[in-house]
Amino acid sequence: ETGVTQTPRHLVMGMTNKKSLKCEQHLGHNAMYWYKQSAKKPLELMFVYSLEERVENNSVPSRFSPECPNSSHLFLHLHTLQPEDSALYLCASGRGVGIKDEQFFGPGTRLTVL
């Protein structure tokens, strides 16, 4: 149990669908992150939030839209995705973006785009 939960664990969607991924951390952390993990590629940092403010958008296409309503919750809204967006999406939290320390990861959402 890492204290970071993600729902759903699996998602299959068509290219015209709109769906959202949810992440919740129970660790009292101030920073939250979205990563994309594709087969045979290193983890890609997508977005970073610090105290609900986005501090980095790592050249992510606009079909991915993050939302951080409070420091415990993070969403990733998806629309008009492409098959190459199929991947494992991992959420992580950390004590603070200015603190060099480990990040705590959720179990991920396995996304398949048809």
Added chain:
Amino acid sequence: AQSVTQLGSHVSVSEGALVLLRCNYSSSVPPYLFWYVQYPNQGLQLLLKYTSAATLVKGINGFEAEFKKSETSFHLTKPSAHMSDAAEYFCAVSGAGGYNKLIFGAGTRLAVHP
């Protein structure tokens, strides 16, 4: 710029044999270094971390890693492999930049055979 190189995308050992997973890093500032493990269909779990204290770091499940500045290395070892160690292992570095950004290596998949 920071980077991480993991030599060997696949490593196979016999049960009871030494495990050695290699990680070399590049960093313009004193690095913080991490090893994570990922079991199938799960998120990343922290094994151990180096944060400029002792150069030999002990982690969970009998793993340890040694920080060698002269070699820019942070190799992960375990004296005796167990079947349950079969997983993917990721080395990561944090350091430069205004916030805690982890740069991950491509990962090494460890297989343990009887």
